[in-house]
Amino acid sequence: MREVYNKQELSKLKPNKYKRLLGVDYATVCKMETTVSQAYEEKHKKGGRPSNFTMHEMVILFLLYIKNYNAMEDYAFEFKVSKSTICDIIHFVLVALLNDKNFTLFGSKCTKFDESEDRLIDVTEVRIERPKYNQNEKYSGKKKYHTMKIQIVRGTVTGFIYEIEIGAGKEHDFHLWKRTFKGSPKNVTNIVDLGYIGMDKIHTNSRIPKKNSKKHKLTKDEIEYNKLLAKDRIFIEHTNSWIKRFKILSTKFRNNLSYFAKFAVLLCGFYNFNAV
Secondary structure (H helix, E strand, O other): OOOOOOHHHHHOOOHHHHHHHHOOOHHHHHHHHHHHHHHHHHHOOOOOOOOOOOHHHHHHHHHHHHHHOOOHHHHHHHHOOOHHHHHHHHHHHHHHHHOOHHHOOOOOOOOOOOOOOOEEEEEEEEEEOOOOOOOHHHEEOOOOEEEEEEEEEEEOOOOOEEEEEEEEOOOOHHHHHHHHOOOOOOOOOEEOOHHHOOHHHHOOOEEOOOOOOOOOOOOHHHHHHHHHHHHHHHHHHHHHHHHOOOOOOOOOEOOOHHHHHHHHHHHHHHHHHHHO
């Protein structure tokens, strides 16, 4: 298995096939290797047993895991190591990347208040295993199973993800925004979908689609307004689609829920790194 994913074999792939295989491009993989190598040297500064995996193999294993999201037992068999070794490598790479500024969100404390562009806001849901406790809190009536929500705030011009917020499946999109919107610039325009009806009463600069009903049919002007708004909103849907190319967030999340936010933040960090 290691021979298949060595640098020489991967270098033979065309850029689009390389990205399709690992989810990110070659430049991102190189930066990940540098970051993991620095974290590894720092961890073993005072000595310790060296790993049988190279930094390249650790990064490739991590990307294969979040991209394909097979069971750890599968990778243990393919790489001829124990499941605990695979688990340790995945957690080590995850922490190392999260501690690197290149894979953090653009919307840190110093940039959250940026007023240079408007915001696209949307929520995407990820299915999770049925929890042992507080099942009702995480049950999504819309999806008909237990989920976690990721609210993404994206710039309209740069395409950067400023911040994300995590919520349980039962929480309404608008309630999730109300719980977390403090600190957002007041003079930027928020572009949202029908899940955020009522936002304009709190944040004046909001563009929300006009809702159709049996008693109040949409006029031609309102229909045209919704079409124009949908053209602007399509970019946040593309962002959701990019993140969900990694099956860890597009299929049922099987890891401990304490890692859910960490994987969500890292994948959004990947998106920002590729958007530079």
